[in-house]
Amino acid sequence: MRLLILGGSGFVGRAVADEAVRRGYDVTVFNRGQRDAPDGVTTLTGDRLGDLSALESGFWDAVVDTWSAQGEAVRRTAELLSGRAGYYAYVSSRSVYSGEQHEKAEDAPLVDAADEGYAGDKLRGEQGAAAFDGPVLLARAGLILGPHEDIGRLPWWLNRLARGGPTLAPGPRDNTLQYIDARDLANFLLDASLVHAAGPFDLVSESGHTTMGELLDIANEVTGGRAELRWTDPSVIEAAGIEPWTQLPIWLPPGELHDFLHDGDVSKAYGQGLVCRPVRETIADTWEWLQSLPGDAPQRADRPRVGVDPAVEAKVLGQ
Structure with a gap:
């Protein structure tokens, strides 16, 4: 597995990188280089809001994107990596839901796309990920805990x-x-990439x-x-x-x-193999x-x- 992690040195991205290295994957991380990357990865340096030149070449089986700010940054990488990656997993948030009729789980109403806060950023990130030309996973995580928080x-x-x-x-x-350990989130993301599971998944414990x-x-x-x-x-x-x-x-x-x-309701994620x-x-x-x-x-x-x-x-x- 050739894996590209957009991030890879922080909390969730580091958990994904650590697990991918443990599995023996060929792991590349792309970030600004402000924190030490895990051992065993190749590091590409750039800026999600600026210089993406380090990503202009290369092929990967899967991409995991942990970006949490402006959605435009997700659109840029989704477009840039189209045709050179087989799968795109975007770590979103359950914050994208408006809070109404939450019993509908992944089909619940979403916030207004014009929302200027964190929820709006995550929703616009999901919309940006849709620019990728292959299967896209929207990993709507809830409260995330664990080492490196x-x-x-x-x-x-x-x-x-x-x-x-x-x-x-x-x-x-x-x-x-309800919460999810970052390492369990990492396992879900990597397992999902193997079978190209696509669409939204609410990711927290039962x-x-x-x-x-x-x-x-x-x-x-x-x-x-x-x-x-x-x-x-x-x-x-x-x-x-x-x-x-x-x-x-x-x-x-x-x-x-x-x-x-x-x-x-997290039955969809558990049905896809989530283990907490x-x-x-x-x-x-x-x-x-x-x-x-x-x-x-x-x-x-x-x-x-x-x-x-x-x-x-x-x-x-x-x-």
């Missing part, structure tokens, strides 16, 4: 729990979670794969068991002005948004990776830092 969600929780002491745990404990309670209990155990989890009602958290998802990463209170993000590893493995491997770093975990410049202010947390807990 550069958003900071699971790393924040792990570092907070490792610090120990009374810890704000957002309830209810049995709040279900609803109830884990819960907020299980996630934090395991994370506390893995990081040394120093935290005293104090489960707090969502109404108390809301009254304190603490924002779900950002200030308390991963968590959403029960309601419509939670149901949309953590109770989706146990939550303990994702947590333990992410903690092991964090401990191996010489400094802080990487942080994407285009995403805000997550986490609640310690003073605010202490006030809510009555300290």
